Amino acid sequence: MKRRSVVLGIGATAGVAAVGGIAVSAQASSETASDSSSSSSSSDGLVFDPDGYTEITTTLTDTGGTAHDVTYHFWKAITYVSKPVDEKYQSLIVSVPVEIDGKAVDASNAPIVLSNVIAGYVESSVAAATGIGGAAMGGTPPTGGGGPSASPTASASATASPAPPSGGGAAAMPQMALLAGYVVVEPGARGRTTTDSAGEYYGTAPAAIIDLKAAVRYLRANKGRIPGDTDRIVSAGVSAGGALSSLLGASGDSPLYDKLLEEIGAADASDAIFATGAWCPITDLEHADGAYEWNWGSNVTQSAGKVVDQTVSKDLQSQFAEYQATLKLRGLKGSGFGTLTARNYDDYLLKQYLEPSATTYLTALSDSDRETYLAKNTFITWANGKATFTWADFLTHVGARKKTTPAFDAFDLSAGENNEFGAGTTKARHFTAYGAKNDTTGLTTKRVASDIPAKLDLMNPMYHLVKKANPKRTKHWWIRLGTNDTDTSHVISANLAAAAAALGDDVNHLYYWDQGHGANIDLPDFVAWIAKVTGYRSA
Known part of the structure; x- marks a missing residue:
């Protein structure tokens, strides 16, 4: 059993950063880092080693500014599949609190918070992490084009106003969950920018969701060995990570993924989760261009300072109207709205979300x-x-919208989402008929590839909520979006909420006033919500 007391004096340690209101060490302990190359469990047997931890004592400051002395057990990078494509990304870390402010904590039956920091559908790794909050992006999403924001942290727009007190931060999720007495698991995952020696992209869709499902299966297969309640896994993510978090919740135990999970040697266990936390989810990608133009079509772009091509914008708005009509979603209970359409959605957003916000x-x-x-x-x-x-x-x-048009399936294949649907040595591909038809890169065919439709189903939570109504989906949803977020359309998260509510699920969906992409100003409320929906009461 490895037990070392590594004292990290956060306030005085070099390399300290304040993340979302919590002081976070930059993994500064040389003693801890010295043996980071070893794994806490065998990657072939997928058996969690309960004794393979390092004991760490540190200080964490909550969003209210109060410092807390914390001792927790930390398991370094554990490969969660038996046939990994890349262990650097297909691994997870585990943090379990044992003492907070001098009081012993028994987290043996606590909820497990599965917190990812995936942004821009780019790869994420915990391989070098030596403490909680160690997940890091494996690459940097290209700037420009229509790609999503790379930052998982709050970033208010130019017109944003300061948030009221008791805020938070998406990147602070692991620390806040630990302070609440929960078990925290941070998974890495493959992403769209990685290539192998042959130049083939091995992390494009649907690799990230396959990896997150495999991480859940690893946890559930180790029930009784890993601390925490494996039947009470709560996923959390922002932007593309929010999309994947919602997809993880919607697609639990769907057989669509079984073959792909088998190929990487995922554990033979359930990948269903108990609850989903999703902030500004960049999802429903095949309909995102139309939703974006419906929302922001008349606004000038930040980069060019002018209104986008209105012919293209109106074409896409028409597509959104047709799509929305097929969903037959109704406004949330108590909203007074019936079927949500392109004609009444603005009023619905105003009355249900924006004015209350x-x-x-x-x-x-x-x-x-x-x-x-x-x-x-x-x-x-x-x-x-x-x-x-x-x-x-x-x-x-x-004011200004962030993206040009189309926002997601760019005619010149410059959007991050085009890269997300790359395949083989082809970096970027169109994933909508409209994008392919209007391609400006000189492609010989103006049609989407034959494998795209199936991949879109694998990547879209709406498929599992509306088209299939997956019975193994999560029944608890926490969804948030900033009102100044022009990385996506306000309709996307509202449709997600309406689809889940229509199935009778518990939906907690709010918008943050004057906040931009990645905002999370009520993180303490989310932590409290976890206790409420899981029924957890700490000793």
Whole structure:
């Protein structure tokens, strides 16, 4: 049994960063790092070693600014499949609290928070991690084009206002979950930018979701050996990680993935999870271009400062209207809205999400700060403690859109999502008929490849909620989006919420006022929500 007390004095250690309100060590202990190359368990047997941990004592500061002395057990990179394509990415780390502020913690039956930091559908690795919060991007998503934001942390737009107190940060998820007494698992996963010696892309769709499912199977196969309740796994992710988190929840135990999981030697166990946390999910990719244009089509772009091609924008808006009609989704219970269509979705977003979001934000301000804010934002009518405004004024308030058109399946194959659907030595491919038809790169064919439709099903949670209504899906959903987030359309998360609610699932879906892509300003509430939905009560 390996037990070392590695004291990390966070406030005085070199290489310390404040992440989402929590002071986080930059894995600074030379003693811990010295043997990071060894694995905590055998990759062929997929058996978790309960005694293979390092004991770490450190200080973590919560989002309220209070410092806590924490001792936890840490398991270094464990390969979670028996036939890995790349162990650097197909491994996970485990952190289990044993003492917080001098009080012993028994996490043997605590919820397990599966926290990924995947962004831009780029690979993520924990291979070199020597402590909690050790997941790191394996590459940097290209800038420009229509690709999603690379940053998993909160990034407010130019018009954003400071968040009210008791905020958080998506990158702080592992630390906050640990402080709550939960078991924290951080999985790595393959991603779209990696190539092998032959130049073949081995991490494009659906590799990331296959890897996350394999990580869940590893945990569930080790019930009774790994600390925590393997029947209470809660996934959390942001942006592309949020999309994958929602997909993980929607597609639990779907047979569509069985062959691919078998190929990498995933454990013979369930990959269903108990609850999903998804922030600004970049998902429903084959319909994302239309949804984006419906939402932001009239706004100028940040890069060019002008309105995008309106012919293309209107074509895509028409496609969205047709798609939305096929979903036959209804507004959430109590919203007063029936079937959601392209014609009434703006009113639905206003009444169900945007005006309540602004009201919550303004209510939390002091009287003087509220008065100042309203003076600068005269489009808002503030009466009887409620904010009201029009959709057109809201779009003006948000301002420039981030992406050009099409936002996701770019005509020139420059979007990150084009790379996500690459195959073999081909870096990027079209995944919509419209994108392929209007290709500007000189392709000889104007059609999507024959394997694309099946891959889209594997990558879309809506397939498992609307088309198939997967009975093994998660029944608990936490979904968040910033109102100033122009990396995606507001419709995407709202449709996800409506689809889950239509199946009778527990859905907690809110928008953060004036926050941009990756925002997470109520992380303590999410941590409390986990206890509520899992029924967990710490000793």
